[in-house]
Amino acid sequence: MLTTKNLSVAIANKVILENISETFEAGKITLIIGPNGAGKSTFIKSICGQLKLNQKGTVDYDAEVLSISELAKVRAVLSQNSKLNFPLTVRDIVMMGRYPHFSNYPSEKDKRACSEAIQFFELENFVDRNYLTLSGGEMQRVHFARVLAQIWFSEENKTRYLILDEPLTFLDVHFQYSFMYKMQELAKENNMVIIGVLHDLNLTAKFADKIMLLSQGKVIASGNKSEVLSKENIVEAFKMEPKIHTIENEIFIHF
Amino acid sequence: MFFTKRDSFLLITLLLLLVVVFLLSIGLGAVKISLDEIFSSFSNFFNGNEFTTLNERIFIDIRLPRSVLSILVGATLAVGGILVQTLFRNPIVEPGLIGTSSGAAFGASFFIVLGNTFAFATNNISLPLIACIGGIIGTFLVFSLSKINGNNNSVTVLLLIGVAVNALFLSGIGFLSYIARDPQARSITFWNLGTLSGANWQAVEMVAFFSISGLILSYFLGKKLNALILGADEASYLGINVNLLKYQVLIINVIMVSVATSFVGVIGFVGLIVPHIIRMISGSDIRKLIIFGSLFGAIFLCFADLVARLLLSPAELPIGIVTSFVGVPVFIILLRKSNYFF
Incomplete structure (x- = not known):
């Protein structure tokens, strides 16, 4: 389990994240959504320990303090653009x-x-x-x-963490779905903590066990999909009126 | 690291080439020295006897240290290039772009022109010492100026600052050449284009100590440096203390390159060309690059020095002219031919 408590990040006096207290459970996929500039990538960097100088609050991996070399054995991170x-x-x-x-x-x-x-x-x-x-x-x-x-x-049977910043960029529809199905398989079978940033609300609705909706550095809503993907929340975050259909317990959103 | 068959073949080829170039280098020159003389000078030297001929003396005191120095400096410059290219994740960087060479050149010019005026206690390592200090100051100037608000800035900022600081040192060198007397100005020119004519055993000892320790240390940082190719964040997700690694590499590089440069002057392009040629052949694994690059750098510089000595024999060309003149066309042809992508 990964827990953040009152996590805030400010860079050059600009507040980017404000008081985020969330838990991310093993065996579940938590997907983070939100408009551009909401602080999604900053949140990812922050829980990965890249912003220690700019952050307040705590980030705990299974309540253990691990050195970066120990952490690297159980936690893997996919950055937004790995350029070579x-x-x-x-x-x-x-x-x-x-x-x-x-x-x-x-x-x-x-x-x-x-x-x-x-x-x-x-x-x-x-x-x-x-x-x-x-x-x-x-x-x-x-x-x-x-x-x-x-x-x-x-x-040694420690919890493993997989953190993904916009993994679906560049992928065609086939690989977007096959990737998400694979993540589901990994989370369930290996009891991993999987945290990802996604832009597509329909994919998010289909695959997330938990959704965290960020806007302007704050968590607007977090929980299961029917709680988070409400009309009010989406309007508040994306400034657009969605049409939401629920068919056989699946949520479909378009604008 | 996995040594493939191809790698072993490359290693053997490079070692053989190095031996051939080295033998040519100690045999050929303004004075031709025969194999017999080489053997007799060695036996006299190791048995503590007086040299019997002038050629034996030339061989032990001039030719041999010069060849050895060319090999050490070539390896150092090549590995210096590999280190800074990896550190900045940028294929166009070489030690000349981050202030090391121009700082050293300014230090040397300063000493050549004003050394007597300030009455430094001079001996034959004063010039290298001041050049080395210049190189270290140049590099740290570039790095400290490219830090803004305590944050490490982008590579682009660092390279722009490097270009600016280089220009500053160059204008300083220009000014010093302007006020210099003729022979001093000529020394400055020679130093800025590099020459191994000042080689002696003392230089070999100094360069050998710093280069060989630098090469070994960089090899052991190889795996971490590989991860750095992916990016600083990615490397830290792989459990590497990236800031520490950066400082280690910088310090190894600046000391190794400054010491080498301080004895032979500024030799351009080796640090840029050699890493790329080796990458085309053996891929980007840093540990392989360091092994093959140091061998190839050694071969390249030893050969260039041979050309510099022979072309206008008995006069000598500055070696920087040869490295650029031979190296640049070869480099461009290879770049255009190979499927070496960026």
């Missing part, structure tokens, strides 16, 4: 995900984690390709494999 300026093969990049687990040479276990993560994201045909020659969607899937290889095996 040098040619590397897909295999090399995925292996970087195992860096926290070995000091000089990868073990058999590390190699297995890599090849299984590569299979999981259907990248077998790309392993020897130069990353810089891939398409945007393919690059994104390579980073999925890298990030998942990092926490592929559980360490």
